[in-house]
Amino acid sequence: MTLDLLHLMPTDLFRILPEVVLTITGVLIMLVDASLPPHVDRRNLGWLAALGTVFALLASQAQLALLQLAERTGFYGTVETSTFSIFFHVLICGIVLVTLLIALDTLPENGHHKGEFFALITFGAVGMCLLTSAVELLVVFIALEISSIATYVLAGYRKENGRGPEAAIKYFLLGSFATGFFLYGIAMVFGATGSTVISEIATRVHTGGHPGLILLALGLMLVGILFKVSAAPFHIWTPDVYEGAPSPVVALMSTAPKAAAFALLIRILYGAFPALQPIWTPLLWLVAVLSMTVGNLAALRQHNVKRMLAYSSIAHAGYLIAAFAGAGNTGITAACFYTAAYASMNVGAFAVVTLISGYEDELPLIKDFRGVLYRTPVLGGALIFFLISLIGIPFTGGFFGKFFSFTTAMGGGAVWLVLIGLLNSGLAAAYYLRLIVSIAQKPEGESPVPPVAQPIGVAVSAALMLAIAATLVLGIAPGEVLKNAAEGAYELMPHSMQMVNSLVFF
Amino acid sequence: MHLILFILFAGLAIAGALNMLLQKHPINSALSLIVVMTSLAVLYLMLGAEFLAAAQVIVYAGAIMVLFTFVVMLLNAGREERTLGSKASWSVGFPAAVAILAIIASVILKAQGLGNAMLGDKITSTEQVSAVLFKELVLPFEVTSVLVLIAILGAVALARRGDGEERKDRR
Amino acid sequence: MTPLSAYLLVAALLFAVGLAGALTRRNAVLVLIGIEMMLNAANLNLIAFWRFGAHPEQLTGFLFAIFSIAVAAAEAAVGLALVIALWRHTRSVNLDEQTRMKG
Numbered sequence: 001m002t003l004d005l006l007h008l009m010p011t012d013l014f015r016i017l018p019e020v021v022l023t024i025t026g027v028l029i030m031l032v033d034a035s036l037p038p039h040v041d042r043r044n045l046g047w048l049a050a051l052g053t054v055f056a057l058l059a060s061q062a063q064l065a066l067l068q069l070a071e072r073t074g075f076y077g078t079v080e081t082s083t084f085s086i087f088f089h090v091l092i093c094g095i096v097l098v099t100l101l102i103a104l105d106t107l108p109e110n111g112h113h114k115g116e117f118f119a120l121i122t123f124g125a126v127g128m129c130l131l132t133s134a135v136e137l138l139v140v141f142i143a144l145e146i147s148s149i150a151t152y153v154l155a156g157y158r159k160e161n162g163r164g165p166e167a168a169i170k171y172f173l174l175g176s177f178a179t180g181f182f183l184y185g186i187a188m189v190f191g192a193t194g195s196t197v198i199s200e201i202a203t204r205v206h207t208g209g210h211p212g213l214i215l216l217a218l219g220l221m222l223v224g225i226l227f228k229v230s231a232a233p234f235h236i237w238t239p240d241v242y243e244g245a246p247s248p249v250v251a252l253m254s255t256a257p258k259a260a261a262f263a264l265l266i267r268i269l270y271g272a273f274p275a276l277q278p279i280w281t282p283l284l285w286l287v288a289v290l291s292m293t294v295g296n297l298a299a300l301r302q303h304n305v306k307r308m309l310a311y312s313s314i315a316h317a318g319y320l321i322a323a324f325a326g327a328g329n330t331g332i333t334a335a336c337f338y339t340a341a342y343a344s345m346n347v348g349a350f351a352v353v354t355l356i357s358g359y360e361d362e363l364p365l366i367k368d369f370r371g372v373l374y375r376t377p378v379l380g381g382a383l384i385f386f387l388i389s390l391i392g393i394p395f396t397g398g399f400f401g402k403f404f405s406f407t408t409a410m411g412g413g414a415v416w417l418v419l420i421g422l423l424n425s426g427l428a429a430a431y432y433l434r435l436i437v438s439i440a441q442k443p444e445g446e447s448p449v450p451p452v453a454q455p456i457g458v459a460v461s462a463a464l465m466l467a468i469a470a471t472l473v474l475g476i477a478p479g480e481v482l483k484n485a486a487e488g489a490y491e492l493m494p495h496s497m498q499m500v501n502s503l504v505f506f
Numbered sequence: 507m508h509l510i511l512f513i514l515f516a517g518l519a520i521a522g523a524l525n526m527l528l529q530k531h532p533i534n535s536a537l538s539l540i541v542v543m544t545s546l547a548v549l550y551l552m553l554g555a556e557f558l559a560a561a562q563v564i565v566y567a568g569a570i571m572v573l574f575t576f577v578v579m580l581l582n583a584g585r586e587e588r589t590l591g592s593k594a595s596w597s598v599g600f601p602a603a604v605a606i607l608a609i610i611a612s613v614i615l616k617a618q619g620l621g622n623a624m625l626g627d628k629i630t631s632t633e634q635v636s637a638v639l640f641k642e643l644v645l646p647f648e649v650t651s652v653l654v655l656i657a658i659l660g661a662v663a664l665a666r667r668g669d670g671e672e673r674k675d676r677r
Numbered sequence: 678m679t680p681l682s683a684y685l686l687v688a689a690l691l692f693a694v695g696l697a698g699a700l701t702r703r704n705a706v707l708v709l710i711g712i713e714m715m716l717n718a719a720n721l722n723l724i725a726f727w728r729f730g731a732h733p734e735q736l737t738g739f740l741f742a743i744f745s746i747a748v749a750a751a752e753a754a755v756g757l758a759l760v761i762a763l764w765r766h767t768r769s770v771n772l773d774e775q776t777r778m779k780g
Contacts, residue, residue, distance in 0.1 A: 023652055075645040116663045123656045138646045138741055145748050146653045149755050153660030156759060162766040166775045169759050173708050176752055177699055180715035183745060184692060187719045190738055191726035210620060212613040243778045516687045523694040523714060532706050539710050546717055553728040558742055565746050570753045577757045578706055581764050599700030607693035614685045638736045650747055657751035661758035
């Protein structure tokens with residue numbers, strides 16, 4: 001697609017085209033769902049959702065044409081199209097696509113209100129996508145709420161055993177609590193700067209005025225966002241919610257809303273408060289160290305695979321935040337790359353866990369995974385591959401993610417942070433290896449081997465394939481993704497803070 | 507006049523808030539919250555935000571709080587029992603709240619030259635509000651429709667009985 | 678003390694009380710009430726900053742507060758639906774009794 005498209009439709013609408021496509025898909029799903037007779041299987045609606053997501057992904061790609069325009073924002077300066085927003089749009093649409101494919105094959109056969117399930121995922125994706133391109137705090141706030149409410153509801157979707165509602169209510173209460181802080185922070189920053197447009201806030205923060213209010217605002221907003229990315233000490237909801245929510249939903253909510261929230265974190269820190277970098281860098285240093293250590297130490301003690309992966313995701317948030325210690329736009333580049341690498345391996349890991357444990361989590365424990373490699377070599381192999389990536393062994397996306405994050409932090413002078421990070425990576429290897437060993441162990445002779453809970457269908461194989469391909473590409477040829485991340489970082493940063501030789505590693 | 511009204515209704519809001527915190531029965535807390543919200547509506551009116559004052563009364567005190575009281579009645583949840591867990595949370599919750607209050611208050615009191623503008627008699631008309639709402643803020647306005655849609659969808663999906671439960675009930 | 682600081686202090690007090698309610702209450706409905714109060718406090722801040730700010734004619738804070746009311750309504754609807762779902766499955770809305778998952 002070329003610039004011709006721009007003449008066909010107003011550019012403003014083009015700037016939110018992926019969101020529009022997703023919204024239309026969601027409404028279509030709801031309409032078809034309502035018009036179908038009650039006992040017809042809604043599975044095909046999932047294919048509709050997946051198709052819509054593919055179109056949204058293509059629409060995000062097509063938005064590259066918008067970059068040739070001088071004007072970067074649309075809708076009276078509320079959304080911005082940049083390499084940064086397109087990077088995260090593609091990433092989020094990819095994750096949502098993989099999740100939909102997983103859900104297609106693993107949701108129970110009937111009576112599970114699949115139509116609403118797919119519609120919720122699609123509408124949630126609207127919020128997540130919009131969050132990465134919004135440059136005005138009102139749009140940011142509403143987009144954040146859309147993505148949050150979708151995930152709260154999805155977390156409570158498995159209602160049969162009471163764990164779903166419990167997980168959802170914990171997630172909801174803590175999430176809304178964080179929203180309260182975020183909104184209060186927005187009010188403070190509005191009071192101090194008189195604006196809710198991120199670039200204007202940056203200008204007025206730079207020129208000074210009410211430093212106390214601005215610091216308070218930054219702190220309150222950080223509390224809100226760090227809750228969403230489950231960084232310590234705001235992580236307490238994570239293990240319970242991941243355990244109680246259905247695995248396909250965990251695959252989504254451990255990656256897509258987090259990617260969007262990290263995009264928001266980057267935009268708030270580097271877009272609105274770059275002048276305060278000397279203040280927020282040590283704060284995030286501390287959060288990174290806490291997240292890694294708390295996550296890994298707690299993960300060591302887990303027997304439930306989903307809980308273990310929940311703590312591991314807290315630790316990964318820590319590795320990612322370590323990148324913020326890097327100087328200038330190298331930090332953003334590394335953080336964007338890490339988000340992509342983390343998302344592809346984590347969504348893959350949860351795809352396999354869904355298949356092995358089943359939608360109702362019949363086989364949730366590490367010891368239940370014993371001998372999976374012999375029962376179904378494909379699944380065992382795939383899970384081992386994703387775990388290897390999570391450890392950070394070369395030729396996987398996880399390796400380069402950590403490598404870039406730590407080199408960037410090193411470049412920013414945070415030697416201690418890197419040392420703690422490396423120690424933590426070693427610690428983390430212990431519990432990933434425990435699961436790998438369990439998978440690769442021969443099943444005991446006397447005990448009947450439990451079958452894998454779910455058959456492997458076409459859709460979920462496609463999902464696994466996509467996740468494996470993404471993890472491999474990021475691990476073997478990270479150049480292209482890194483280049484896009486770097487371009488996004490370059491566009492995001494105020495020009496006074498650019499590091500020219502940002503790509504030290506390539 | 508402004509000062510008297512402010513003291514009266516700000517005091518009422520704070521009293522309502524404290525009552526919300528100290529009441530044991532959920533319905534009393536919910537009713538105290540209505541007091542807080544209505545007093546806030548008066549404060550908004552004094553600040554010249556009449557449309558918002560109306561919205562506050564209609565949406566918050568009207569719709570949301572009716573929903574709250576309705577749910578409280580539906581669940582018939584009695585007095586809150588004080589368990590060991592809640593004692594632990596009291597010892598964490600109150601110092602945290604006091605600390606936040608101290609931080610915010612000290613920042614506000616220290617801020618120099620904040621809002622020296624005096625209250626004029628300029629009052630926004632609903633016409634001006636809609637002009638901005640449907641022009642500059644048309645995107646957030648449209649996106650809010652997705653938010654409301656997802657909230658309805660979610661509430662229906664959550665509060666409805668699943669098929670599995672119906673089977674369980676029949677047994 | 679300027680009139681603005683007075684409004685801001687009231688908002689801070691409401692926020693702190695809401696926070697204390699959200700943290701100390703064990704009944705899910707009461708926690709939700711505390712959170713609603715925190716959102717209200719933020720709204721009062723927005724309105725006060727808008728009124729005493731440099732450009733009240735731009736209506737930024739005013740409209741932000743309107744949207745924030747809409748968001749709070751959506752959140753309350755979902756939250757109360759969740760409370761009902763929880764009640765239906767566990768016959769309790771006490772958060773201390775929600776310990777089906779441990780680790």
